Amino acid sequence: MLGTLVLLSLALITASFREESGGPLHDAQAAVAGVLQPLEVAVERVARPFRDAYGWTKDLFNARSENERLKAENEQLQQQVIQNESALQENVHLKALLDYRSSPAFPVDYKGVSAEVIARPSGSFDQTIVVSAGSDDGVVAEAPVVTSDGLIGTVTSVTGGAARVRLLTDEQSAVSALDLRTSAAGIVRHGPSGDSLVLDRVSKKEVVQVGDEIITAGWRSGPLASLYPKGIKIGDVTFVGRLNTDLYQQVQVVSGVDFSGLDSVFVLVSKRRAPELP
Amino acid sequence: MNPSVNDNLAVAVFVFVAALLQVTLVASIDIAGGAADVLLLSLVAIALVRGPVAGAVAGFFGGLLVDVITLDTLGVAALLYALAGYWTGRYGETTGRDRAHAPLLAVGVVTIAIACSGLGLHFLLGEDVSARRALFDALLPGLAFNLLLGGPVWALSRRLLRRPTVSDRVTEVQLLG
Numbered sequence: 001m002l003g004t005l006v007l008l009s010l011a012l013i014t015a016s017f018r019e020e021s022g023g024p025l026h027d028a029q030a031a032v033a034g035v036l037q038p039l040e041v042a043v044e045r046v047a048r049p050f051r052d053a054y055g056w057t058k059d060l061f062n063a064r065s066e067n068e069r070l071k072a073e074n075e076q077l078q079q080q081v082i083q084n085e086s087a088l089q090e091n092v093h094l095k096a097l098l099d100y101r102s103s104p105a106f107p108v109d110y111k112g113v114s115a116e117v118i119a120r121p122s123g124s125f126d127q128t129i130v131v132s133a134g135s136d137d138g139v140v141a142e143a144p145v146v147t148s149d150g151l152i153g154t155v156t157s158v159t160g161g162a163a164r165v166r167l168l169t170d171e172q173s174a175v176s177a178l179d180l181r182t183s184a185a186g187i188v189r190h191g192p193s194g195d196s197l198v199l200d201r202v203s204k205k206e207v208v209q210v211g212d213e214i215i216t217a218g219w220r221s222g223p224l225a226s227l228y229p230k231g232i233k234i235g236d237v238t239f240v241g242r243l244n245t246d247l248y249q250q251v252q253v254v255s256g257v258d259f260s261g262l263d264s265v266f267v268l269v270s271k272r273r274a275p276e277l278p
Numbered sequence: 279m280n281p282s283v284n285d286n287l288a289v290a291v292f293v294f295v296a297a298l299l300q301v302t303l304v305a306s307i308d309i310a311g312g313a314a315d316v317l318l319l320s321l322v323a324i325a326l327v328r329g330p331v332a333g334a335v336a337g338f339f340g341g342l343l344v345d346v347i348t349l350d351t352l353g354v355a356a357l358l359y360a361l362a363g364y365w366t367g368r369y370g371e372t373t374g375r376d377r378a379h380a381p382l383l384a385v386g387v388v389t390i391a392i393a394c395s396g397l398g399l400h401f402l403l404g405e406d407v408s409a410r411r412a413l414f415d416a417l418l419p420g421l422a423f424n425l426l427l428g429g430p431v432w433a434l435s436r437r438l439l440r441r442p443t444v445s446d447r448v449t450e451v452q453l454l455g
Binding site: 001002005006008009010011012013014015016017025029030032033036039040043044047050051054058 | 298299301302303306307309330331334335338341342343345346347349351352353354356357360361364403
């Protein structure tokens with residue numbers, strides 16, 4: 001019996017497989033399928049509510065899992081957007097630095113070592129940052145640090161791959177400066193609050209006005225020279241006061257640098273050998 | 279009507295309904311990539327209750343019905359189900375006789391055997407079949423569902439297809455003489 005059925009099956013397979021679609025076997029198959037179609041439809045209609053219920057349940061689970069998947073994807077995309085914005089801002093900063101390095105305002109006889117800000121002090125005791133350039137890159141102590149917006153500060157200590165920079169807003173910072181318009185000389189120190197600066201020791205004879213640009217003086221006296229090259233922008237004058245009781249004018253300066261949002265800076269390394277002290 | 283005709287008719291109706299349910303309903307209930315095969319479960323039950331010949335014949339006609347309804351190449355499912363029905367019947371008569379695990383074991387073996395031989399047969403016919411889907415993605419959940427439904431279908435089939443014994447037919451004892 002089994003042999004007969006197997007042979008019959010093989011014969012059917014062969015005939016059905018080799019026959020054209022309009023052959024008698026296919027016609028018979030179509031005819032029987034047509035006869036059975038009402039039954040199939042009836043069973044399908046009876047089963048439809050159950051299938052719909054199953055489909056609804058399945059879709060519900062799929063919707064929940066898809067919802068979770070989409071939430072995870074959304075979080076991932078948000079992180080990516082943040083990373084992209086961060087990269088864009090970094091790109092803008094770096095481009096500004098490059099433009100600054102190739103501009104005439106960049107100090108002559110200095111090369112700029114590009115560095116990223118890698119750490120900030122956790123306390124508010126001193127205004128310093130740590131940058132990712134050190135003695136391996138030619139950075140030395142007392143080297144000036146700048147951005148395209150102006151002077152940042154000076155390097156206070158150096159390791160092979162990093163340097164600590166004292167910001168201009170630190171209490172210990174002091175920079176000899178000039179009013180670009182009148183050449184009135186003074187010393188820029190930290191101001192009374194926040195990131196404000198003060199141009200101190202400006203004689204009352206000098207005429208300093210609000211809006212004047214303050215730059216580094218870059219003096220040289222014999223073998224000694226200022227730590228800062230001449231002409232680096234420090235900030236703009238925002239207030240000038242003259243009191244009879246004071247020896248000097250009160251000149252407030254605001255730097256164009258956002259000291260709390262520094263990302264990348266240039267450490268200026270002199271191309272000439274440092275002068276030896278006598 | 280002759281009792282044996284009644285029995286065969288019951289088997290035929292059973293196979294017909296199982297095949298119809300399989301192609302119209304059960305095959306579309308896809309869970310985790312696989313679906314149960316109630317026709318195969320019915321054939322296993324028929325073969326274990328009625329023997330290898332009944333299993334082979336039921337498998338042949340059940341498979342043929344599936345081929346017809348699904349407009350597939352005629353004879354493919356018929357051959358596979360006929361062989362499955364025959365093997366199950368022989369197993370039930372020999373090794374699996376009176377063993378409680380025989381139905382589930384037969385369901386497991388036949389499910390895997392049909393998946394493998396079906397893949398080979400379709401390959402011989404030059405049809406594009408994914409071996410990964412047939413032997414892994416669909417087989418494992420299908421096997422799980424068949425084993426899950428194997429018990430209930432076996433219990434129902436044995437109840438419907440069991441031949442009445444003499445003791446079932448005699449309702450009272452008539453004393454002669």
